[in-house]
Amino acid sequence: MLHRIPTAVWPLLIMCLWGGAILGFNLVRFNAFGIDEGAAMALLLNWSVSDQIINPVATYGGPDFRALLFIPLGLYWPGSIIAAKVFTLMTGFAAAMYLYRWSKNTDSPEAALLATGLFLISPSLIHLADTVALGPYLLALFGIGMYLDQKYRASEHVISSLYFVQLLVVAITVTLHPIGLAYPLALAWHWHTNPKTDNQKKQVWIGIGISVFIVLVMQTGWIDIQWNVNPLKSLHDALLGYNLGEPDLPAWAGGAIVMLALIYLIIRDFKVLSQQMFGKLLLVGIILGIFVADENWALLAITFVIYRGIPALITINRSIKTMNFMGQRGIVFISLIVISTLFMQANKGYATQIRAGVLSPKDLLIQRLAEEAAPDQAFLAASQWPARTMIICKRDVLKLPPDAENADALLAMVKGLTHIMFDHQDPNNGNLAKNIAEMGGHTETLDIQPNGVIVKFRLDSDSQTTLPHPPKNPAVLPPDPNNQPVPSTP
Numbered sequence: 117m118l119h120r121i122p123t124a125v126w127p128l129l130i131m132c133l134w135g136g137a138i139l140g141f142n143l144v145r146f147n148a149f150g151i152d153e154g155a156a157m158a159l160l161l162n163w164s165v166s167d168q169i170i171n172p173v174a175t176y177g178g179p180d181f182r183a184l185l186f187i188p189l190g191l192y193w194p195g196s197i198i199a200a201k202v203f204t205l206m207t208g209f210a211a212a213m214y215l216y217r218w219s220k221n222t223d224s225p226e227a228a229l230l231a232t233g234l235f236l237i238s239p240s241l242i243h244l245a246d247t248v249a250l251g252p253y254l255l256a257l258f259g260i261g262m263y264l265d266q267k268y269r270a271s272e273h274v275i276s277s278l279y280f281v282q283l284l285v286v287a288i289t290v291t292l293h294p295i296g297l298a299y300p301l302a303l304a305w306h307w308h309t310n311p312k313t314d315n316q317k318k319q320v321w322i323g324i325g326i327s328v329f330i331v332l333v334m335q336t337g338w339i340d341i342q343w344n345v346n347p348l349k350s351l352h353d354a355l356l357g358y359n360l361g362e363p364d365l366p367a368w369a370g371g372a373i374v375m376l377a378l379i380y381l382i383i384r385d386f387k388v389l390s391q392q393m394f395g396k397l398l399l400v401g402i403i404l405g406i407f408v409a410d411e412n413w414a415l416l417a418i419t420f421v422i423y424r425g426i427p428a429l430i431t432i433n434r435s436i437k438t439m440n441f442m443g444q445r446g447i448v449f450i451s452l453i454v455i456s457t458l459f460m461q462a463n464k465g466y467a468t469q470i471r472a473g474v475l476s477p478k479d480l481l482i483q484r485l486a487e488e489a490a491p492d493q494a495f496l497a498a499s500q501w502p503a504r505t506m507i508i509c510k511r512d513v514l515k516l517p518p519d520a521e522n523a524d525a526l527l528a529m530v531k532g533l534t535h536i537m538f539d540h541q542d543p544n545n546g547n548l549a550k551n552i553a554e555m556g557g558h559t560e561t562l563d564i565q566p567n568g569v570i571v572k573f574r575l576d577s578d579s580q581t582t583l584p585h586p587p588k589n590p591a592v593l594p595p596d597p598n599n600q601p602v603p604s605t606p
Contacts, residue, residue, distance in 0.1 A: 162190025178336025214259025357462025
């Protein structure tokens with residue numbers, strides 16, 4: 117029976133089984149808590165356009181180009197967080213297929229199969245799918261970039277549709293994350309070392325330069341990026357699992373082991389990888405990402421270690437001259453058992469946290485603010501994480517106000533706001549925290565967490581004399597004197 121199934125159908129069946137297992141074992145949350153801020157912004161934009169709903173998302177600035185990738189979600193599943201997470205899982209599986217093909221062509225089918233199996237159960241991939249983060253999309257776009265470059269080189273035309281599609285993928289990738297700059301840099305490097313013709317190389321360089329310049333001038337994307345993160349901590353979490361609740365003391369032991377393996381494999385395979393398009397992408401991405409070594413960079417690093425580490429272990433094992441199973445594959449087998457056990461234990465712990473409803477300090481703040489967003493109450497908040505806050509609260513939320521000279525200037529600026537939420541320990545919010553502290557009787561602190569604070573403006577303060585957004589239930593509170601239409605959120 118199995119031999120009658122077409123070869124092209126097997127990846128779809130495996131994807132369905134793998135995705136169904138992740139959903140069935142509660143490895144992703146069925147709510148919006150923990151979702152990436154950039155993903156939340158892109159989803160809100162698509163939902164607003166598809167359902168023709170007015171909300172403040174247009175004031176948040178330029179979204180990353182996940183908004184283009186999320187167009188099907190807005191058209192067919194508006195308002196569904198689960199659809200976004202399933203779409204991210206599918207994107208991660210597509211990235212696994214590209215990685216499998218690359219590893220198969222570079223090393224062997226055996227190494228590719230083993231590495232892909234580990235990649236699909238890695239805590240990093242599952243966590244990023246749960247938060248709809250950038251990592252799976254970056255890897256998938258890197259794979260698409262490799263495929264497009266192969267097709268473009270095989271084409272007889274210097275300027276063709278493939279040329280412009282490739283530049284579009286460059287633009288999309290650059291907006292996602294600083295690591296996305298690896299794509300145009302690796303593409304330019306690859307055409308420098310392996311040009312088809314000098315004229316075509318110049319055309320590719322010109323197109324790359326124009327695309328990157330336009331995207332950087334637009335100042336779109338790179339939303340809520342964490343700079344100067346300890347790479348050892350990120351690698352440790354990617355190997356041994358993520359804590360959704362209160363942050364633990366920094367743990368670096370697992371990250372140090374991964375970092376040593378990463379450095380060894382880069383040195384060992386640099387010559388081979390520098391001759392391939394996808395190898396260049398991984399190398400440049402890892403090197404660039406060291407300056408923004410967040411969980412997305414950790415996925416890239418873990419992927420590199422898995423897909424280059426398995427062939428290295430097979431090579432070491434083959435150097436043993438014993439002609440039996442342990443002599444030929446013993447080291448590989450033991451390593452797979454250890455790594456897969458670590459991954460499964462990490463995933464089990466992650467599922468336990470999800471079932472227990474564990475929330476991060478930021479999510480606890482947003483949950484507390486959502487309690488204030490009753491439909492029959494006046495509510496207009498400003499948040500440091502406006503898109504995430506709007507999705508969870510289901511009410512209009514604005515960005516934080518710009519810096520003000522003093523408390524009086526800030527009070528005039530926030531007229532109409534009922535709440536403001538921000539990280540009081542963030543150096544960028546120092547002036548805002550100082551001005552709010554000087555407001556005295558105009559505000560009260562609703563909640564304070566290690567990663568943020570919620571401040572409520574008193575109803576009798578000057579900031580509440582005018583409500584620019586009327587309540588959603590005019591029968592409970594007075595209607596807007598200007599009779600403006602009621603903006604609503606998904």
